[in-house]
Amino acid sequence: MAINAPEGTYDLLPDQKLFWEQFKNTARDVFGRYGYLPIETPSMERTDLFVRGIGEATDVVSKEMFEVLSGGNMAKVLAGETLPAKKRLSLRPEGTAGVVRACVQHDLVPQGAPPAKLMYAGPMFRAERPQQGRQREFNQVGIECLGADDPSIDAEAIIMLMRFFAEVGIPHTSMTLLLNSMGCATCRPAYRDAVRAYMEQHVDALCDTCRQRMDLNPLRAFDCKNSECAAVMEDAPKIGEYLCDECQAHYAQVRGLLELAGIQYVEDARLVRGLDYYTRTVFEVQVAGSGKAQNAIGGGGRYDKLAEEIGGRPTPGFGFALGFERCVHVLEDAGHAFPHAHACQAFVACVDDEVRTDAFALAQILRDAGVAAETDHQHRSLKSQFKLADKLGAQVVVILGPDELREGNVRIRDMRSHEETVVPKDVAAGTVASLL
């Protein structure tokens, strides 16, 4: 039985890999114009970083993490031994915790410094049941900005994300920006209590999971897709009424700056991010239509307490992530023209087997001259070699035939214009290069 890629993982084949590289380059270009610099952190971190940063009670941490064990430690765990915290590792389920950890570890936001603006792109891992728009290993691009609590950071990043989506070709008419404020350590507890109290009054109408949420994290009930729960939560207390003066002002400024930039948004009091670290601004970009189940292509928000949570000095932060695979899905539905990977500019064809070694040598000369060159390795007929050249996307075919070679010449065919010229073998590379 042949072995396939593990459940929920997939191979980026050459065409897709090319697009992923282009996608990352576009992100680097767009985000770079806003001052964001690339960073790369490990694919795995200590498990307690995620537990403390993202929150022990979140689904992501409590049931979706891949924990990593080295060979020796595997045996210990199987024998019932408990590993020390530093030996417990997990594949990262998201990018923020690792980047913030790196900022703290390397003191990237010393006192008096400008905010650290960082971007990353790479695989994340979550042990979920795979489905449309949800893999166990998937690629995200994200940014984090640490060291500034001004609402202009929030607005700037959101504007930047919308610009990025536009640049990669996602139709802006299909996107909806949802916006909300979750309050801060001062005002959220009171709001949380109010929601819990409200839920207790309507406990009979709630589903089982929402009853559990009531105690653990009542705000998550706003995300419940159960229609009865949704109906109940419709009349639940709104965060807007509970925000403290500072949070009100912050949120108002974010909205004002977005409006100034002409960014359309929809306020959604039910938008509650599933990771515990969020404070104040939260947002999500949803797409209409296709694959309604996984319609969030990007999202993020402010996390002013996260750095402290993982042992750093108090450092405000803001960040977002976007899902590569989900963007690809949206682009496919929009009929986007994806690039094709071509590894051949010039094909060296040989008329018969006598000139094979000449073809082999000429291909090498072309490559040394900077031309992507290919030649036949399967003893195909000349006709078949032309078909192959066509398929490989070669713009030029160099034909080596006994007749021309006797005079020290080769024949060069431009595949688009169909024009052929006979030139001395020595200048073939230059002639080919001039035709590309």
Added chain:
RNA sequence: GUGGCUGUAGUUCAGUCGGCUAGAAUGCCAGAUUGUGGCUCUGGAGGUCGUGGGUUCAAGUCCCAUCAGCCACCCCA
């Protein structure tokens, strides 16, 4: 983690009530064109019917198990 659907040439699929040598399109190879691609025509190769077991005179078809994929719940990007 829970539920539903689907597995037949490289690919997308058809295959009736269980019945003769499992088909089509596309792709691939060759020829028409004895030294030249795309278009056309002709021919050819290509199948452990996901895997294992069962029922039957007979299984791609029915039953059981198993594996894989997809979709939904849940959750998130």
